[in-house]
Amino acid sequence: MSQVTEYSEKVMDHFSNPRNVGEIENASGVGTVGNAKCGDIMRMYLDIDENQIVREAKFKTFGCGAAVATSSMATELVKGKTVEEALKVTNKAVMEALDGLPPVKIHCSLLAEQAIHAALWDYAEKNNIVIEGLKPPVNDIDETEEFYKS
Amino acid sequence: MSRRIYMDNAATTRVTPEVFEAMSPYFTELYGNPSSSYEFSGKIAKDVAEARKAIANTIGADEQEIFFTNGGSESDNWAIKGVADALKDKGNHIITTKIEHHAVLHTCEFLEEHGFEVTYLPVDENGLVNPEELEAAIKPETVLISVMFANNEIGTIEPIAKIGEIAHKHGVYFHTDAVQAFGHVAIDVNEMNIDLLSASAHKLNGPKGVGLLYIRKGVKLSNLIHGGAQERGRRAGTTNAAGIIGFGKAAELANAKLKETIAYETKLRDKLIKRVLEEIPYSRVNGDLTNRLSNNANFCFRFIEGESLLILLDSKGICASSGSACTSGSLDPSHVLLAIGLPHEIAHGSVRLTISDEITEEDIDYTVDSLKEIVGRLRDMSPLYEDFAKKELVG
Numbered sequence: 001m002s003q004v005t006e007y008s009e010k011v012m013d014h015f016s017n018p019r020n021v022g023e024i025e026n027a028s029g030v031g032t033v034g035n036a037k038c039g040d041i042m043r044m045y046l047d048i049d050e051n052q053i054v055r056e057a058k059f060k061t062f063g064c065g066a067a068v069a070t071s072s073m074a075t076e077l078v079k080g081k082t083v084e085e086a087l088k089v090t091n092k093a094v095m096e097a098l099d100g101l102p103p104v105k106i107h108c109s110l111l112a113e114q115a116i117h118a119a120l121w122d123y124a125e126k127n128n129i130v131i132e133g134l135k136p137p138v139n140d141i142d143e144t145e146e147f148y149k150s
Numbered sequence: 151m152s153r154r155i156y157m158d159n160a161a162t163t164r165v166t167p168e169v170f171e172a173m174s175p176y177f178t179e180l181y182g183n184p185s186s187s188y189e190f191s192g193k194i195a196k197d198v199a200e201a202r203k204a205i206a207n208t209i210g211a212d213e214q215e216i217f218f219t220n221g222g223s224e225s226d227n228w229a230i231k232g233v234a235d236a237l238k239d240k241g242n243h244i245i246t247t248k249i250e251h252h253a254v255l256h257t258c259e260f261l262e263e264h265g266f267e268v269t270y271l272p273v274d275e276n277g278l279v280n281p282e283e284l285e286a287a288i289k290p291e292t293v294l295i296s297v298m299f300a301n302n303e304i305g306t307i308e309p310i311a312k313i314g315e316i317a318h319k320h321g322v323y324f325h326t327d328a329v330q331a332f333g334h335v336a337i338d339v340n341e342m343n344i345d346l347l348s349a350s351a352h353k354l355n356g357p358k359g360v361g362l363l364y365i366r367k368g369v370k371l372s373n374l375i376h377g378g379a380q381e382r383g384r385r386a387g388t389t390n391a392a393g394i395i396g397f398g399k400a401a402e403l404a405n406a407k408l409k410e411t412i413a414y415e416t417k418l419r420d421k422l423i424k425r426v427l428e429e430i431p432y433s434r435v436n437g438d439l440t441n442r443l444s445n446n447a448n449f450c451f452r453f454i455e456g457e458s459l460l461i462l463l464d465s466k467g468i469c470a471s472s473g474s475a476c477t478s479g480s481l482d483p484s485h486v487l488l489a490i491g492l493p494h495e496i497a498h499g500s501v502r503l504t505i506s507d508e509i510t511e512e513d514i515d516y517t518v519d520s521l522k523e524i525v526g527r528l529r530d531m532s533p534l535y536e537d538f539a540k541k542e543l544v545g
Contacts, residue, residue: 015461021531032533036495039455039474039483043533060533064457064474068531 007065008099014069019076022058029126031118033137034111040067044075044115048123052083059115066105070112073097078116083123083131089116153467155513159353159445160302160330160504161471165396166355172399173357176392184389185380194391201398208405209347210338211364217381218394221361222329224374225348226253226296228363228385229325232371233294233346234261237323241291245322247271247279247308248489250298254327255485258296267291276438277306277490285316294323299331299347303473303486303502304437305446307335314343323369329353329361333404334412334443345369351393356400360393411507415444418505418514422447425518430525436487436500447503448473450492453535454499454528456483462524463501468517473500495534 007015024030028048034041040063047056057075061068073094078086091109095101101109118137124130156164165173182191184198199213206213219225234244246258248270258268269287271279279297288295295317300307310326317324325346328337332347333354339347347364351357365371365384378386404411419442423435432452451459456474463470473484474497482488483497503517529535 012461015458016465018531023536036498036534037493039494039498041533043536060531060536062453062532062534063455065461067455068458 006102007069008101010073010097010099011066011069011101014072014098015065018059018068018072020056020058020072020079021060023060024056024058027058027119029119029121029123031115031120031122031137033114033118034063034067036062039063040108040111042067042071042111042115044071044119046078046086046119046123048083054078054081054083054086063108063111064105066101066108067111069098070094070101070108071115074112074116083120086116087120087131087134089113153516155468155509155517157503157505157509157517158469158471159506160305160443160502162352162358163355163506164508165352165357166400166403168403169355169357169396169399173392173396176395180391184391185378195389198389198391198394201394204398205362205401208333208337208401209364210340212367214382215339215364215367217363217365217385218390218397219361219363219375219385220359220387220390221352222251222327222348222350223253223361225350225361225363226251226327227257228374229346229348229371230254230257230261230294230296232374233323233325233369234266235372236370237293241289241293242266243269243289243291244294244296245269245271245284245287245292246296247273247298249273249277249301249303249306249486250296251302251327251329254296254298271297273306273489275491276441277301277304277436277486278438278441279308279313281309281312281316284313285320288316288320288322292320292322294325296325296327299326299328299337300335300443301437301486302330303484304448304490305330305443305504306438307331307441307443309441310344311342317345318343330443333401333408334445336408339364339366346371351397351400354400354404357393357396360390360397362397407507412444414507415505415509418509418511419444419447421511422503422505422514422518425514426521429518430522433525434496436490436492443504445505447505449501449503450487450496451499451501451525451528452496453532453538454525456498456500458528459499459501459524462527463520466520466524468520471502471504473502474498 024045027045029046032043043060045058059071061071077089091113094112095109184195203213206216323345327348329350332349345366350361375386436448456472473487487497
C-alpha cells in the first residue's frame with residue numbers, strides 16, 4: 001500500500017511547493033546525508049554570517065515525498081537561527097511542523113536533522129570552531145557508477 | 151480538471167459495464183445458493199457451469215479441470231502447498247524463480263520452514279528464465295516447477311511451452327502463475343504442458359474476489375480450503391455465483407477480442423516506450439522488448455525516486471505504480487528489478503505504466519509530456535543529478 005494517502009496537507013504542500021530548493025554558491029557549510037541504496041539523499045547548504053546566524057538555507061533531495069517535505073521544512077526552520085539554535089532543530093520539531101508523518105516515513109525527518117548537522121559540521125570545520133554537542137556525519141557509498149561502467 | 155488516465159491495469163482493472171450487467175441479477179434476484187436442491191438454485195448452478203465451460207474453452211481445458219477460488223493468491227498457495235503435501239513422500243524439492251509474485255515466493259519460503267528445499271532460479275537482464283538452467287536444477291526429489299507466465303512488474307513473458315516440455319520430460323508437475331497473462335495472452339494448457347495454472351478475474355475486467363486454479367486431470371493435489379463439497383469436493387466455500395458469472399463473461403470478452411487488443415495495446419505501448427527513451431535522457435526500459443505483455447511499460451529514471459514521481463503523476467491525474475521501496479513500505483526496492491541486475495538506486499526510480507484498450511494515443515502523449523516535466527522537476531532538486539551534471543561539465 002502507498003503511504004501517499006497518509007500524508008498530511010502540510011507534507012503535501014511542502015512536497016508540491018518545496019521551499020528553498022537549490023544550491024548556495026560558496027556556502028558556509030554543505031552537508032550531504034543518506035544513502036542512494038536506501039532511496040534517500042539530502043544535501044543542505046547553509047549561508048552563515050559572522051554573528052553565526054543562518055542567513056540562508058537551501059536543499060537538494062533525492063527521495064520520496066516525505067524526504068522532500070522534511071528537507072523543505074528543515075530549511076525553513078533553521079533560517080534566521082544561530083548555529084546553536086539550528087543544532088536544536090530536531091527531527092521531532094520537523095515532524096511536528098509538518099503535522100506528523102506516517103510511521104514508515106519517520107526516518108526522513110531523522111535524515112533532515114542529520115542534514116542540518118552535517119552542514120553545520122562542514123561550517124565548523126571550515127572555520128575551525130567547535131559547536132557544542134555536534135558529531136561528525138557518516139559517509140555513504142555509491143554503486144551506480146559501477147553499473148553504468150559495465 | 152478531473153482528467154484521470156488509469157495506467158495501473160496490472161494492479162487491477164475496471165469491471166466493464168457488460169460484465170457488471172451479467173453479474174447483477176445474481177446479487178438481487180438469483181441469490182440462491184447453487185448447492186441447494188430446489189429449482190431456484192438449479193438455474194444458478196447451471197449458469198455457473200456455463201461460465202466454467204466458457205472459461206475452460208479459452209485455455210483449451212476441460213470444464214472439469216477448472217476450480218474456482220477467491221483469487222490469484224489463493225490459487226498460487228493451493229497449487230504449491232497442495233502439490234508439496236500430496237507428493238511429500240516422493241520428494242521435497244521445488245523449483246521457482248526469483249521474480250515470482252510474493253504469493254508464490256512467500257508460499258515457497260513457508261514450505262522451506264517446513265522441510266522443503268526451494269531453488270530460486272535467476273533471470274537474465276530482461277527477466278527471462280533460462281530453460282537449460284531450469285533443466286539442470288531438476289533433481290530426483292523435485293516435485294514441482296512453478297514459473298510465472300508473465301511478470302507483473304516488467305511484463306516479460308517466460309518461455310512457458312519450453313518449460314512445460316522440460317517439466318514433462320522429467321515427470322515433474324508444472325505450475326504457472328498466469329495472473330497477468332490470462333485473458334491477455336493466448337494460452338493452451340495442452341500445447342504448453344501446463345499442469346496447474348492460476349488466474350484472477352479482476353486483471354481482465356472481471357470482479358475482484360474470484361480466481362481459478364486449472365488442475366490437469368490426474369494431477370495429485372491436496373486440498374487447501376476444507377469444509378464443504380463445493381468445487382467437486384476440492385475447494386470448500388459457498389459458490390461465488392455472481393463473481394464466477396462475471397469472470398466467465400470477462401474471459402469470454404477478452405478471448406473474443408484478444409488479437410485486436412494485443413495489436414492495439416502493442417502499438418500504444420511501443421509509442422510510449424519510444425517517446426520516453428527518445429525524449430527523457432538517462433531513462434531505461436525494463437523487461438524484454440519482444441516477449442512482453444502488450445499492456446506493460448516499465449521505466450527507470452536515473453537520479454530520481456519513484457514515490458515522488460508517482461505523487462506528481464497523480465497530481466496530473468495519471469495512475470501508475472513504482473518498484474520503489476517507499477511505495478512498498480519496505481527498505482528494499484522491487485525484488486524483480488534487483489533480480490534483473492539493477493542497482494538499488496536505479497530501481498528506486500522506477501515507474502510501471504500498464505495500459506488497457508481504453509487508453510488513447512492522446513493519453514499516451516499527455517503521459518509522456520507529463521513525465522518529461524516531472525522528471526525534469528525532480529532532477530532539478532536531486533543532489534545525484536547535481537553531482538552528475540558537475541562531473542559531466544568537468545570531464
